[in-house]
Amino acid sequence: MQSRRKLRYRLIVSFALFGFGLSALFAVASLYVRAKVEDQLVVSALQHDVDQAVDKVIAHPDQPASSELIDAWMWSDRTIYKAPLDWQTLSTGVYDMNDVDEQGRPRHYKLAVRRKDGIIGFVRYDVSREELGKRQLITALVLVVFLFSVLSLAIGVWLSRKVLKPVSELANRLRDFRRAGKAEPLAPHFADDEVGELAHALDEYSARLTAMVERDREFNSDVSHELRTPLAVIASTTELLQGSPDLTPKLAERLKRIERASRQATELIEALLLLSRAERRGPTRGETTEVGKVATDVIESQRPQMRGKPLTIELEVRSAVSVNAPASVLAVALTNLIGNAIKYTLEGSVQVVVGDGGVEVIDTGPGIKPEEAERLFQRGVRGEGAGGSGAGLGLAIVRRLCELYGWDVAMRPRTDTNGAIASITFS
Missing domain, CATH: 1.10.287 (Helix Hairpins)
Structure with a gap:
């Protein structure tokens, strides 16, 4: 099923999701690139520094060891015991280390180790500043993502108003035409x-x-x-x-x-x-019509159809019922219902009952199927046994008239014997 959301809402959501997705992708890519480049640079710099320091000691044993980075130590196999205990067994490479400084604060650093010709070199690189920079970068990126999302949302709202303004104006003019009637x-x-x-x-x-x-x-x-x-x-x-x-x-x-x-x-x-x-x-109103009187006239006009049939028709007015509609409208509706009852009833009786805010036409004909009762009010649909006359428009006209004046018309089969009941309930 297609979405029923307004075009403006879909446009706003699309811009907001686009801005958020683009910003989030930018943030993830930035973090990945920073981490990759930082790791490569730090590892390369530390390894190069410890290599040059060891080579310098080997080339000039009389000179003290020096490093281009802060905190560098050189020991031999005999003096390695002076190094911290967790350093002494480390092989050549770069390690992530954690300990505490002189003030007892946690410290995170990278340690580069080089073993060559009995000389063991250590270079310590404090990465606390790098971690602080990383946290600051993450904070900045989160802020950028938020600002980009808000900006995208604002752009979406503005563009939706700008783009859809002519459509809204067109809809408003159409509503004005409907109210004005022209x-x-x-x-x-x-x-x-x-x-x-x-x-x-x-x-x-x-x-x-x-x-x-x-x-x-x-x-x-x-x-x-x-x-x-x-x-x-x-x-x-x-x-x-x-x-x-x-x-x-x-x-x-x-x-x-x-x-x-x-x-x-x-x-x-x-x-x-x-x-x-x-x-x-x-609908036209203002005229009060007596249902019983109209039913009497309709019955008299339909009596010629009963000639040659063992059929009786009678009117029972249980209570006076009046409707606020022209007599011609009610006469057409009752003529179709009573005429159909006489037409389909070959023998027996047709009874017209007026009362309780409506009128019922009860016959002893062949009856109707419950599932076909509603279909009989459609254009061109005729009941079984209709013969060759009629186009199936009578009940359709009755339904339109009743809908116009707010009446309820219905057909149902009888439960006590053969036949059908057609009824109109006046509101």
Whole structure:
């Protein structure tokens, strides 16, 4: 999984780690080089000094031994007993020695020994100053590492602000556009760099999106006008025909069916247009709708689907329920739920129960599988036994309407017998 840390934070950490790593590497390398060079120089100098001192004694026995370094001693095999006890058995070479001085303080020194022709030479080199210098170097290097790390961190913070300032400004302008509800060109406010290219791409995307929204708004307006006009003509013509004195009962029933279908189509169009507008601006409220009344109208409009079926439908209002939404929205939702129940139930009953802050549609159809209940609300998904009619959009529209107004819609199988229960819970 990719890291979700902010780019500025990653930049700061990268600079800090780079500075620390570089400083630490420099410190380690400095210590190694110093130790290597110091050891080579000290060993070479001591050995050279003791060699020249022994050679001088051999060449000039009458002259006292001398050394180019401080604290040099020369003994023979007969006088070696005068040397300190821990020196007497040492062979030619350079040794690290530790003892105490005349004041009883610990002392660390290097001792060079040379044995040649019965002459034994010793040169003592005090390395206390070297150790002090080493401690001082370590202290200085630790301070340098700390200062380099702090400097790298400061540079990282400064660079992150400098580099990411255009990105932050671009994000702030986008937030301002969202609050203002309109978009303005972004590219003129930024330089011709990567951020400017991003702003230009966002401007192009915003222009395309605005044009698409405008086309959608114009289309909705045109559809609303073009569909409402013929439906209004159908409704008015049906009303005039129903007032005819020579109207037969059979013809009157057919006119009522036309009237209900026209009203249902009008409500569906209004609900869809309302859904289209509300998804951009928010739901329309302020209108109180009685759920029981809308359910009664929907049941009456769906009765023609029951013809030829041994099926009964009844409404049970256990308590009055009102919602703050247009009646057309509730009618579309209930029409889909009740219509599906009648469509899938070949025999038995469909019961619509209003109460407890919601409405339930209970049928005795084939039922649904629990794992498919949620999938039925997806676009294009149809239940088993749907036949050849329908496109699988009804429940998807119901879900969108319910989400818009904060209602909960669900489907579940019955546990007492075959069938399904569709419910809407109003918040």
